[in-house]
Amino acid sequence: MRISKVNKMHNLSKNQQIIFDLIDKSSEPLKAYAILFNVQKKGIKAPLQVYRALDKLVEIGKIHKIESRNAFIACQNSSCQVAKATAFSICEICEKVTEISSAGLSKYLANFKDKDGMKYSKYNLEFFGLCKKCR
């Protein structure tokens, strides 16, 4: 069965798949050079190969970048197709990161208008605090 253009799946390329698998099975966000180190045995030798795969994976929403940490985490939200509305909680002690999926929050932010009545197409929110274990 052919995949139609409209519903086109994001079939990952070789490098993209290797890097996604690594991030997906990681229990914590991974940094680009940690990824590089881990995939060198699979033939990915250069930073640029990693960054290109990361860029694509972010673009299609399979992973997200935690901006305050320069690290990447797999999308936890099965319905998230594009990286356009993301929220995370970050523990300042153990650095555990969790993707927040709250219908209320995302609705509130998607509808938020600034003073000029401006709405935004995209957002990223990072909460900081202490996780249950670290309190």
Add this chain to the structure above:
Amino acid sequence: MRISKVNKMHNLSKNQQIIFDLIDKSSEPLKAYAILFNVQKKGIKAPLQVYRALDKLVEIGKIHKIESRNAFIACQNSSCQVAKATAFSICEICEKVTEISSAGLSKYLANFKDKDGMKYSKYNLEFFGLCKKCR
């Protein structure tokens, strides 16, 4: 009149003041090495001098870091003493950044609880879209 310990003002040091002034008069967020270039004539020669001043200024809430851009902007919100609750709008074309001060938004986020009932002490929110001019 002496300044009491409790109400201590943040008297900026020489380097902190130089760097704050530069950021404060800038119409756009500044990157660390752009700052370095600009203050070399004032005797600040090394990246570390810049980063140390930036760290302190962020800590006391005089400036904020725009995480997605690795750039720094002066706090627009006169009541903001600490960098614990920040929100910005970022134009994806002209890169104009504005600090959002919305009582509704900050109240909503300050009171936001995740699925486990967890509240957070701090957050950073970045909205992306097109500014008035760029639409």
Add this chain to the structure above:
DNA sequence: TACACAATGTTATAATATAACATTAACCTA
């Protein structure tokens, strides 16, 4: 004065990310 702490100065280096260019693979369509 002298103690404590914050800030500075300096050199070196670590960590994060992109430029530029050549090549190969995958996909579509005529």
Add this chain to the structure above:
DNA sequence: TAGGTTAATGTTATATTATAACATTGTGTA
């Protein structure tokens, strides 16, 4: 299925962002 198009890859070099380590100086206060 040939040929054009785009995405992905490989590779070397380099740009950008940030911190380590250590010595010194300034500042407030007991």
